Amino acid sequence: MLKLEGISKSYGKSKVKAVNDVNLEVKSGEIFGFLGPNGAGKTTTIKMIVGLLKPDEGKVFVDGVNVWEEPLKSKEKISYVPDNPEIYDRLKGIEYLNFIADMYGIEKDKRKEKIEYYSKLFNIENALWDIISSYSHGMKQKLVLTSALLNDPQLFILDEPMVGLDPKSSFNLKEIMRHMCDQGKTVFFSTHVMEVAEKLCDRIAIINNGRIIALGTMEELRSSAKEKESLENIFLELTEDE
Amino acid sequence: MNKTISLIKTELNITFGLTALKHSFKQKKNRWTVVLISIALLSLIPSYFMLVKGLGGLYDGFRQIGQQSYFLMLGFLVSQMAVLVFGLLYVMSKFYFSNDIVHLVPLPIKPSQIVGSKFASLMVSEYITSLPLILPFVIIYGTKGYMGFSYWLYSFIAVLTLPLVPLVIASILIMAFMKYTNIRGKKDLIRTISAIMFIIFVVYFQLMINRITARGIADGENFLFNLARDANLLVNTFGRMWPPGMWGTFALVNHTSISGLINLVLFIGVGVLGLMLMIYLSERIFFDGLIGNTDQSSSKGKEHNKDSSKSINVNKPYIALAKKELIMLFKTPIYLMNSIGGVIIVPIIMAMSLFTGGEDMAPLRAIISQSKNYVVLGGIGFIAVMGILNSIGVTTFSREGNNFWIQRIIPITPRDQIIGRVLASLAVQLLAAVFIVGSIFFIASISVFDVLLIVLIGIFASIPMTMMGMTIDILRPMRNWTNPQQAMKQNLNVLIGLAVGALYVGGIGYLVYKVISRLSIGIIYGGLIGVLLLTSIVLYMILDKLIFTQFQELE
Numbered sequence: 191m192l193k194l195e196g197i198s199k200s201y202g203k204s205k206v207k208a209v210n211d212v213n214l215e216v217k218s219g220e221i222f223g224f225l226g227p228n229g230a231g232k233t234t235t236i237k238m239i240v241g242l243l244k245p246d247e248g249k250v251f252v253d254g255v256n257v258w259e260e261p262l263k264s265k266e267k268i269s270y271v272p273d274n275p276e277i278y279d280r281l282k283g284i285e286y287l288n289f290i291a292d293m294y295g296i297e298k299d300k301r302k303e304k305i306e307y308y309s310k311l312f313n314i315e316n317a318l319w320d321i322i323s324s325y326s327h328g329m330k331q332k333l334v335l336t337s338a339l340l341n342d343p344q345l346f347i348l349d350e351p352m353v354g355l356d357p358k359s360s361f362n363l364k365e366i367m368r369h370m371c372d373q374g375k376t377v378f379f380s381t382h383v384m385e386v387a388e389k390l391c392d393r394i395a396i397i398n399n400g401r402i403i404a405l406g407t408m409e410e411l412r413s414s415a416k417e418k419e420s421l422e423n424i425f426l427e428l429t430e431d432e
Numbered sequence: 433m434n435k436t437i438s439l440i441k442t443e444l445n446i447t448f449g450l451t452a453l454k455h456s457f458k459q460k461k462n463r464w465t466v467v468l469i470s471i472a473l474l475s476l477i478p479s480y481f482m483l484v485k486g487l488g489g490l491y492d493g494f495r496q497i498g499q500q501s502y503f504l505m506l507g508f509l510v511s512q513m514a515v516l517v518f519g520l521l522y523v524m525s526k527f528y529f530s531n532d533i534v535h536l537v538p539l540p541i542k543p544s545q546i547v548g549s550k551f552a553s554l555m556v557s558e559y560i561t562s563l564p565l566i567l568p569f570v571i572i573y574g575t576k577g578y579m580g581f582s583y584w585l586y587s588f589i590a591v592l593t594l595p596l597v598p599l600v601i602a603s604i605l606i607m608a609f610m611k612y613t614n615i616r617g618k619k620d621l622i623r624t625i626s627a628i629m630f631i632i633f634v635v636y637f638q639l640m641i642n643r644i645t646a647r648g649i650a651d652g653e654n655f656l657f658n659l660a661r662d663a664n665l666l667v668n669t670f671g672r673m674w675p676p677g678m679w680g681t682f683a684l685v686n687h688t689s690i691s692g693l694i695n696l697v698l699f700i701g702v703g704v705l706g707l708m709l710m711i712y713l714s715e716r717i718f719f720d721g722l723i724g725n726t727d728q729s730s731s732k733g734k735e736h737n738k739d740s741s742k743s744i745n746v747n748k749p750y751i752a753l754a755k756k757e758l759i760m761l762f763k764t765p766i767y768l769m770n771s772i773g774g775v776i777i778v779p780i781i782m783a784m785s786l787f788t789g790g791e792d793m794a795p796l797r798a799i800i801s802q803s804k805n806y807v808v809l810g811g812i813g814f815i816a817v818m819g820i821l822n823s824i825g826v827t828t829f830s831r832e833g834n835n836f837w838i839q840r841i842i843p844i845t846p847r848d849q850i851i852g853r854v855l856a857s858l859a860v861q862l863l864a865a866v867f868i869v870g871s872i873f874f875i876a877s878i879s880v881f882d883v884l885l886i887v888l889i890g891i892f893a894s895i896p897m898t899m900m901g902m903t904i905d906i907l908r909p910m911r912n913w914t915n916p917q918q919a920m921k922q923n924l925n926v927l928i929g930l931a932v933g934a935l936y937v938g939g940i941g942y943l944v945y946k947v948i949s950r951l952s953i954g955i956i957y958g959g960l961i962g963v964l965l966l967t968s969i970v971l972y973m974i975l976d977k978l979i980f981t982q983f984q985e986l987e
């Protein structure tokens with residue numbers, strides 16, 4: 191479903207590669223966790239997948255479509271939830287959802303059903319008629335989540351989705367992710383919460399200094415590490431500097 | 433006390449200081465405001481000189497009926513009223529809406545110190561209003577009446593303290609208003625209302641001058657005498673209701689006797705006492721009226737009349753984009769003022785200065801009356817210029833700012849991007865066309881067919897103008913702004929767009945001028961449409977490519 195072929199990126203004129211020759215393949219029906227310390231290159235990688243940051247080298251394929259050659263085709267399959275939900279704050283929530291739905295050409299009935307379902311699930315249905323600038327950080331995030339789910343994405347990409355969500359909403363989000371995978375969709379997300387990754391993900395990649403340093407299922411990661419108990423220990427061991 | 437002085441210094445520096453001046457110069461800040469205000473002021477200057485000339489005559493009129501003192505009182509009344517009216521607006525924006533309030537409030541300073549420092553800088557601002565009004569009165573009275581040194585000394589003091597009382601009243605009124613009314617959360621509304629009030633004031637002033645001049649022509653020799661007689665009555669009535677004006681007047685009129693001194697002391701003393709009262713009150717009520725940083729009201733938990741099937745509507749991507757653009761334009765005050773306010777005000781001011789501008793405008797009026805074709809072509813050109821001056825196309829990508837990522841992840845074609853954004857600009861241009869045609873009605877008579885020509889070709893010409901702006905903006909969008917003001921007022925793209933647009937319209941205008949006597953007007957319109965169409969197609973092709981690549985390349 192998602193395939194990264196040797197992508198690299200350095201910002202501006204800097205010689206340091208924020209992401210360095212990353213190769214990954216995520217299959218349909220998988221929940222894939224992307225871990226790494228601050229500044230490791232998670233957000234950079236994700237931006238290269240969703241079309242926000244052009245790789246210096248390498249290719250990105252979504253369902254066989256080259257993201258950077260046929261952007262429209264790939265964007266129709268993807269939904270992206272950024273780490274920082276900056277959205278049109280002069281619109282009302284409902285206006286924003288309508289706007290996004292128009293962009294994906296979603297029919298009226300389906301649109302209505304999805305908006306009602308997800309806004310209720312995330313408990314923002316009463317705020318939809320308010321202007322977005324009156325939303326709290328978490329409410330904005332939930333609105334972005336709702337908008338990202340409207341088009342039934344084949345590939346759902348989230349950058350630190352649990353940050354700022356209340357317990358119930360993050361529980362619901364995890365349920366949604368599981369449900370999507372059951373339907374054969376793919377979820378790719380970055381996180382700093384080890385338990386979430388451990389419990390939720392089919393496979394995990396750990397990135398450090400722009401390079402993938404570990405990749406596989408929990409079992410595979412365990413077998414390759416000295417510290418075996420928890421993902422947290424494995425993570426700390428692997429990302430320790432020398 | 434030290435704190436207050438330091439606050440005042442900072443406040444003055446922020447408002448008038450060299451640093452701020454340099455900064456706003458470098459930042460190309462407030463370009464639109466500067467353009468508008470200078471047009472407004474330029475249109476007022478001839479009227480102002482006429483007014484001052486007329487005042488000399490008015491003085492003579494008052495002297496004929498032996499009431500020179502009322503001439504001075506008129507001056508005090510007019511100036512202090514103007515200070516009061518502007519004071520209300522200034523106080524509202526300085527005390528409650530200025531950006532530094534959020535930083536000042538948490539500091540260990542008293543409300544009275546904040547209010548005091550802001551009041552000081554307002555006093556200075558108010559001189560800009562009061563001096564042009566009171567000085568002609570005082571100078572005319574002084575020179576025509578051959579007054580001595582003490583008159584000028586008293587005038588100097590009185591003129592300096594003149595804004596004190598009205599400004600104190602304005603401050604108290606606004607502070608009470610903010611405390612006791614629930615307009616918190618309607619900041620945008622208040623801003624818009626203030627701006628509209630200012631425009632109405634300018635328009636009203638113009639009309640008043642027109643009426644007086646018209647009467648002057650009708651009444652001939654007796655005009656000034658009649659005017660003085662009417663004004664005398666007016667001053668008499670209002671003067672009683674506004675003692676400070678009376679004190680100021682009698683201080684100057686009786687400057688040689690003890691009564692003058694008493695009146696002067698009253699004039700200043702009441703102002704100072706009022707100031708102290710205001711500062712005292714501010715300690716109690718200033719903070720209560722402060723509006724929080726977030727200025728939007730939300731209706732938490734309130735039940736909505738939310739029939740979701742009504743609010744869910746399906747649109748084509750370009751329509752949805754145009755709608756989103758328009759909502760953002762209308763709901764962001766800065767954009768509303770600049771883009772939409774601009775296309776309304778500029779035509780009105782242009783028409784009014786043409787209409788009332790005196791002899792300077794005579795040649796232009798001659799051209800207008802000479803040929804209707806010039807009027808129609810001029811109207812089209814005017815709409816076209818507004819197409820770039822409205823800044824919608826030239827800031828369309830910049831305005832996305834932090835939200836730019838949304839445009840880049842949604843599956844929207846460059847074609848829909850172009851159509852949607854052009855449509856948003858055309859919607860505003862339609863408004864421009866209405867006001868431009870309306871203004872033309874003021875200065876020339878045109879037929880329905882001419883109106884159609886102006887509107888249709890003008891709107892059509894707005895397409896390449898908008899696309900020109902979009903081309904500039906997509907090449908160098910200004911995306912990392914924190915305040916929408918930066919996206920529109922401090923955006924160099926607007927200036928570049930203005931230059932390019934002016935060249936384009938000027939170039940076509942020059943061509944038309946060259947051939948207008950040789951070709952039939954039908955051919956000229958045809959050619960014009962052809963050129964506009966060609967430009968649009970070329971720009972469309974460029975934009976189609978540019979949007980695709982820039983959406984990928986930008987970081």
Ligand SMILES: Nc1ncnc2c1ncn2[C@@H]1O[C@H](COP(=O)(O)OP(=O)(O)OP(=O)(O)O)[C@@H](O)[C@H]1O
Pocket residue numbers: 201202208226227228229230231232233234235
């Ligand atoms: N806009 C930028 N300009 C320059 N360098 C950047 C920019 N964004 C990120 N970087 C650099 O790229 C590297 C990777 O950053 P990235 O944002 O991908 O990290 P991350 O793994 O998402 O970290 P975090 O867990 O803190 O979100 C860092 O070294 C960072 O300094």
Ligand SMILES: [Mg+2]
Pocket residue numbers: 232233234273349
């Ligand atoms: Mg990140």
